[in-house]
Every structure is written in C-alpha cells, then in structure tokens.
Amino acid sequence: MSVIEKNSEILFLYDAKMCNPNGDPDDENRPRMDYDRERCLVSDVRLKRYLRDYLEEKGHTIYVTKSAGIVQAMGRIQEVLGKEKVSGDDLPELLEKLIDARLFGATMPIKGERRGGGEAVNLTGPVQFTWGYSLNRVQPVDSSTISSQFAAREEAGQGTFGKDYRLYYALIAFHGVVSARRAQSMLERCGNRIQSTTSEEDLALMDEAMIRAIPLLATRSKIGQYPRLYARFVFSDADTFMGDLREDLQLSETVGLREIGDYSIELGGLSGHLEQVKDRLDYVLVWQDPALKTTAAGEAITLADWLAEQVGKERVRTWEGE
Numbered sequence: 001m002s003v004i005e006k007n008s009e010i011l012f013l014y015d016a017k018m019c020n021p022n023g024d025p026d027d028e029n030r031p032r033m034d035y036d037r038e039r040c041l042v043s044d045v046r047l048k049r050y051l052r053d054y055l056e057e058k059g060h061t062i063y064v065t066k067s068a069g070i071v072q073a074m075g076r077i078q079e080v081l082g083k084e085k086v087s088g089d090d091l092p093e094l095l096e097k098l099i100d101a102r103l104f105g106a107t108m109p110i111k112g113e114r115r116g117g118g119e120a121v122n123l124t125g126p127v128q129f130t131w132g133y134s135l136n137r138v139q140p141v142d143s144s145t146i147s148s149q150f151a152a153r154e155e156a157g158q159g160t161f162g163k164d165y166r167l168y169y170a171l172i173a174f175h176g177v178v179s180a181r182r183a184q185s186m187l188e189r190c191g192n193r194i195q196s197t198t199s200e201e202d203l204a205l206m207d208e209a210m211i212r213a214i215p216l217l218a219t220r221s222k223i224g225q226y227p228r229l230y231a232r233f234v235f236s237d238a239d240t241f242m243g244d245l246r247e248d249l250q251l252s253e254t255v256g257l258r259e260i261g262d263y264s265i266e267l268g269g270l271s272g273h274l275e276q277v278k279d280r281l282d283y284v285l286v287w288q289d290p291a292l293k294t295t296a297a298g299e300a301i302t303l304a305d306w307l308a309e310q311v312g313k314e315r316v317r318t319w320e321g322e
Contacts, residue, residue, distance in 0.1 A: 003196045004126065004183050004203065006282060007238055010176035011231045011245045012132075013292075014214055015260060017169050018141065019224040022046045030165040031140070034133065040170045042132040047174060052100050054213035055205060062100040063108075074109050086110055091121060092190040095197055102186070102198045103127045103206055123189065126182035126198050127206065134170040135246070136254045136263070141166040164221075169257045171228070173246040178203065180238035207232060207319060211287050228260065228292040230319065231303060232285045233277075240280045242273050252295075264293035267306050274310055281311055287319035 022042040023029035032041040048064075056062045061080060077086055080097055088110050095102055105125030183198035190197070207230070214225050233242060248269035253262055274281075286304040288294070296306050308316045 002199060003187050004178070004180050004198050004200060005238060007180050007235045007240055008178035008203070009233045009235075009242050009245075010129075010174070010178070010210075011229070011233075012174040012176065012210055012227070013135075013171060013229040014225055014227045015169065015171045016040075016167060017224040017259060018166055020164075020166050020221045021170060021172060021225065023165070023221065028163060028165070031138075031167055033138075038137040038139075039134045040138045040167055040172070041134075042172055042174075044129040044131055044174075047129055047132065048100075048104055050213040050217055051103075051206065051209040053217050054209040055099055057217075058205075060099045060205070061097050063094075063098045063106050064100055073107075077108060077110065088121065092194040095123075095186065095190060096194055099202060099205065101125070102202055105182075105186075121189075123186055124182055125186070126179045127176065127203075128179075129174050129176040130244070132172045132174040133246075134172050135249060135251055136169070136171050136257045138167045138170045139256075141168060166221075169259060169262075171251070171257070171260075171263075173249070175244040175246055177241060178232075184238075203232075207285060208321065211319060211321070226289070227287075228289045229265075229294075229303060230285075230287045231307075234282045234285065235277065236280050236282045240277055242277045245270055245273055248273060260289075260291050261293075264295050264300075266298075267294050267296045267301070267303060271310065274307075278311055281315060283315045283317055284311070285317050285319055 020029070020031050021040055022032045024032045032043070033039070034041055052062050052064055053066065056065065063076060063080070065076065074086070077094065078084055080094060081090055091110065094108065098106070100106070101123065103125050104127055105123040108121045108123075110121050186197040187194070211227050211230050214227055218225065250266040250269055252264045252266070257263055284307050286307065288303050293300065294303055294306070295301060304316050304318050
C-alpha cells in the first residue's frame with residue numbers, strides 16, 4: 001500500500017422516513033433542526049459513527065469504538081498495542097492498525113517523557129465531512145408520545161409515557177473532502193517509519209461503508225434510512241478542490257414529501273462546478289439507487305450517464321460492490 005496522492009470530493013445523499021436522523025441531546029433528543037429554513041441537520045460525527053461501526057463489524061480495528069470515550073482512550077490504545085507502556089514511538093504502529101485514525105484522524109493521549117510525562121498527539125485525517133442537511137423542508141411527525149408497559153410483579157404491571165420524536169421524510173445531503181496533503185502530513189508525523197497512512201485501499205473501504213453502513217446498522221430510531229446517491233470525484237493532483245455541490249441540486253418538490261417517489265433531482269446545476277475542474281478530474285466513482293429519480297434539462301437520466309456526457313464515459317466508474 002502507498003499513501004494517496006490525489007484529492008477527492010464527496011457528494012452523498014440518503015433519506016430518512018419516519019425516523020430521527022440525528023437526535024439533539026440538548027433538546028430532549030428531538031431531531032437536530034435549522035428551524036429558520038425548516039431543514040433537519042445531521043452532524044459529521046453521526047455519519048462517521050455509521051462508518052466506524054460498519055468497518056468494525058467487517059473485522060477492521062478502530063480507535064473510536066462505541067464504548068471508548070475520552071476516559072477510556074488510553075485503555076483503548078493499550079488494548080490495540082497489547083501493552084501498558086505507550087509512547088510517541090508507537091504512533092506508526094497505531095496508524096497501521098487503526099483504519100478510522102488513518103481516515104478521520106484522532107487525538108491520542110500518548111504518554112512520553114515530554115510535557116511532564118504526558119502528551120496528546122493530534123492528527124487531522126484526510127477525510128472530513130461538513131454537517132449534513134435536508135434538501136427538502138421537513139415536518140415533524142404530529143404525535144411524539146409513546147407508552148410502554150412492563151410487569152413490576154406477577155399480578156400487576158406498570159406503564160410509562162415518553163417522547164419519540166421523528167420526521168416524516170428528509171433527503172439528507174453531505175459534502176466531504178479527501179486531502180492527499182493531510183495523508184502525507186500524517187506520514188511525516190510518523191517520521192516516514194511506515195509505508196503508508198491513508199491508502200487507496202482505505203478509501204475503497206470507505207466507499208463501501210458509505211453505501212452500505214446506514215441501513216445495516218439501523219436502530220429503533222434510525223430504521224427507515226437508506227443511501228440514495230454516492231459520488232466521489234477524484235482529481236489528478238493534491239491541490240484541486242471543486243466545492244460543495246449540494247446547493248446545485250434542485251428538487252422538483254421540496255414541501256410535503258413523504259417518500260422517494262414524491263420528487264426528482266435536477267442535475268444540470270452541477271455543470272458549473274464541474275466545468276471549473278474538468279481538466280483536472282481523473283475519474284468519478286458513482287453509485288445511485290434505482291429508486292432515486294434524477295433529470296437533466298427535465299429529461300430522466302442517471303448521474304453516471306449525465307457525467308459521462310459531461311466528462312467522457314472513460315472517466316466515470318460505477319460502484320458495483322462485491
């Protein structure tokens with residue numbers, strides 16, 4: 001494996017039907033919202049959690065596990081390395097083992113001789129996401145009160161009421177970047193004592209997780225979410241970025257949506273950003289759910305076919321999975 005040498009940019013859409021995409025613990029776990037625009041919000045941390053959990057279930061070692069918080073960070077490092085005494089010299093081995101650290105970076109409280117016996121290693125990973133938001137105006141489910149009953153004794157039961165906040169439907173869009181320079185910087189932090197930090201193989205695993213993780217890891221409040229569109233634009237160098245494509249997507253309907261068949265997405269607005277980087281675009285990796293309707297100039301067309309018309313079909317790759 002070798003460290004990545006090219007930047008990428010990511011457009012990712014998934015929808016959420018009759019569920020809570022990202023509860024806000026400061027607001028009774030209501031869906032995170034931009035109330036002025038009537039859009040729901042999803043943090044980048046929530047998206048990375050899906051990806052981490054998927055990679056862990058596939059047998060890859062990750063640093064930020066579900067149970068590992070700040071207090072357990074050193075314990076997790078010791079567990080990964082299989083030893084109690086840890087120093088900055090162990091950073092290369094940690095990166096070789098921890099795929100989420102290679103992708104997203106990490107803060108590791110690695111103890112050493114400096115700074116009075118301890119130091120924190122802060123790594124900014126090459127893969128970063130903005131907060132996601134819905135492209136449509138969302139509506140909360142009218143009723144949020146739920147009840148449950150359980151047996152306190154054999155002859156009697158007790159009931160309780162609670163709140164279960166959900167949205168009728170949201171089409172959520174994320175923008176992400178993959179910085180080759182950040183990957184190289186992590187390699188340099190290791191004194192070039194390892195062959196690679198973030199590799200093309202790592203990015204291929206990330207592609208897979210982006211497309212598969214969310215429905216496979218659904219909980220009670222998250223079931224009803226499905227990926228609908230994924231595109232990773234790979235450039236020919238470590239300097240090019242295109243910009244956030246989300247506002248270039250126009251929905252045929254934005255109000256009162258209840259399911260994926262209620263709208264289509266116009267792709268033509270993407271052409272402006274695409275034209276700026278066309279000469280520096282290596283290829284685009286695309287996956288689209290057949291249920292998602294996309295158009296260009298009002299005519300039905302998939303994103304892959306539209307991109308083939310814009311940049312040439314030899315630069316469009318479709319993700320097929322295993």
